[in-house]
Amino acid sequence: MASQLSLTCHLCGQEHRRIRLEPGEKALCTRCGAVLETGARLGPDTALAFSVTGLILSVPAVLLPFVSARTLGDERISLLFTGVGSLWGGGMRLLSVLVFLCGWLLPLTLLAAFAILRAPSQMGWDKADFRLLSRAARVLERWAIPEVQVLAVLVALMKLGDALDSTIGPGFWCYCGMALSLLIARHSFDFDSTAPPHHAGGRDSTAPT
16 A cells, blocks of 8 residues: 555655645645645545436436437437447457446446445545455556447447438437546546555655645
8 A cells, every 4th residue: 555655756756645635736745846746626526426427327328219320211229238239149249248348337337436435435434444446446447438439439420421310319418428427537536535544654745735
């Protein structure tokens, strides 16, 4: 946990004890004055609020029409998992699993992890030891990429625009809202705030301004 509880200046190498910064504050090196870290401007409640928002939006994203396409009087309505099923049925099972994991299951799991990690401190509950969950969330950050599926759908609609009369459904917009909520929650989440209390500090504390 030492790497999470200390900061090393990238200019002079001075070590500092990491402290929690208020929104907009900056931690400066006590030796050379270099900026070590900047506090998130959106505030401590942002990660929890957008995590819960993303989880709520995930429900209509699955249930509501995602994309509808019409050609020669025949209209087909696709849901979020229609593409996953088509890839699986077309023999591209590995790709189908990757789309399901990276575009749905892992983003949902990461949102739930953010909510669980932030809820105790925001609700005034006793802080539990969530180190294992925090480490898992750090790994999930690399693989939870719903924004890639959003871009893939938009590119596909642009390419098929001349051949099909396509309409974006409410499920797609809910999915976009979920993806945006995850991006904001990820950007504003402070992993160090979920670390258990540790009294062995470094040599110097950072100086917020």
